[in-house]
Every structure is written in C-alpha cells, then in structure tokens.
Amino acid sequence: MAEHISTEDLLAAWTERSGGEQEAWARVRPGPALDAIAARLSAVPQMFLDDRVSVRALAGDVLGTAPACVSFAADECVRRGAAIALWIVASEDLIEPFSHPVGGGAAALAVDALALRLAPVADPLDWISDDERRVEAARTFLLWRGYLPQSEDAQTAVSLLAAVDSLARDKALADAYEGYRHRAEIARKLQEARRKEAAARYSSE
Numbered sequence: 001m002a003e004h005i006s007t008e009d010l011l012a013a014w015t016e017r018s019g020g021e022q023e024a025w026a027r028v029r030p031g032p033a034l035d036a037i038a039a040r041l042s043a044v045p046q047m048f049l050d051d052r053v054s055v056r057a058l059a060g061d062v063l064g065t066a067p068a069c070v071s072f073a074a075d076e077c078v079r080r081g082a083a084i085a086l087w088i089v090a091s092e093d094l095i096e097p098f099s100h101p102v103g104g105g106a107a108a109l110a111v112d113a114l115a116l117r118l119a120p121v122a123d124p125l126d127w128i129s130d131d132e133r134r135v136e137a138a139r140t141f142l143l144w145r146g147y148l149p150q151s152e153d154a155q156t157a158v159s160l161l162a163a164v165d166s167l168a169r170d171k172a173l174a175d176a177y178e179g180y181r182h183r184a185e186i187a188r189k190l191q192e193a194r195r196k197e198a199a200a201r202y203s204s205e
Contacts, residue, residue: 003074007120010072011167014116017068018109024143025154031147032098037138040091041084041127048087049125055082059111062090067108069115081119084127085111088141099150106146113144122166136164 018024047053055073059066059082073079089107092098102110114124118140127137139161142149148157162168 005072005075005078010075010078010116010120013068013072014112017112017116018144021143024146025158027146028143028148028154028157029146030150031100031142031145032102032150034135034138034142034149034152036098037088037102037141038134040088040095041134041137044084044087044128048083048090049080051076051079053083055079055086058083058086059108062086063103063108063111065108067111067115069112072116077119077124078115080124082111082115084124084137085114085141100147102141102145102147106144110141110145113140117144118166132164133166136161136166139164 048058056066056070059070063086067082069078069082073082089103089111092101092103114137118124118137122133122136124137126133128134139149139157143157143161148154152160
C-alpha cells in the first residue's frame, strides 16, 4: 500500500545523501545532449510505471545496487521518480547508448536526485507529459550524474536549471531546504575537521 512521506522529510534525506549542489557543479564535465535525455523521459515504458514493480529489484537489475531512495519507495512519487530515473539508465541497453554513458557508479546518485530531490515537488508523471518539467528532470539527472548538457558551459547550465526549479517556486519549502543544506554543510565541515585532527594526532604519535 502506498504511503505519503512528507516533502520536508524527503528533502532532508536528499540533503544528507547529496553532498551539496556546489560540489556537484564543481564535478560536472561535458555530457549527453539534453534533448536525448528528454526524449527518453517522454518514452518511459509502462512496466517502469507499474506500482507493482519493486524499485529495489528494478535497481538491482539496472544498477546492481540499491540507491538510498529505495528506503522511501513506499511513497508513490518517490517510487515513480526512481523508476523513471532507472529507465533512463536502462534505456542505454534497451534502446541505444547516449553519447556519454549514464550508467556506472554515479548513476545511483542521479536516481536519488530524481526520486528524493525532484519527485516530492514535481509529480513524476509530469516529467513525461509536460515539456518544462521534462526539461527540469533531464537537467537534474544530468547534474547529479556529473554531466553538463552537451554544448553548455557550467554558468549557462546553472542558470537554465534554476529557471525551471520547481522547489524554488515554493518559498516555504525552499527556505526549509536551504536550512537542511546549511546544517548538512556544517556537519560535513565538523566531520572533516575531526578527521584532520585525528590524522594529525596519529602522525604525531
């Protein structure tokens, strides 16, 4: 039976998982064409949308591992978002490869991005039927897979994703998400400081 998990809880889970958007933008390199990803989004097979299909099993088949979002897959939007993202990866084998591979180790983070960052604020079914939401999903997937859309520089890609960001349109949610990101960044910095302190103690012994 489908459950509803609060948007705030899902965004908090994504913040813990993601490592921060600045870091994600710092990692990007030229990748597939945005239109190629969007075209796959508009052609999701019904099997991937079937609520009876286990996302954990599907992820195991496609990725060989379970992304973080499977823990929240009882939520219908998360399940659909994850399944659609898994379709993008699986389509390389089922249809044809993209100009740059979207599978591999970084694919799990891209799946989590669509399932935990985007699906709670933009219905995954809209990614299939609505042009702007499809572009948002394609850009989100590419960012977290470590790619810039083909022929775009980072500054352009940042601006164009911000222009279609569903979360930014809900001020209360956007403010809450910024709070999660701020706390997560502080936690990461504290953890890094403790790690360096421990390493320094070890080397001085």
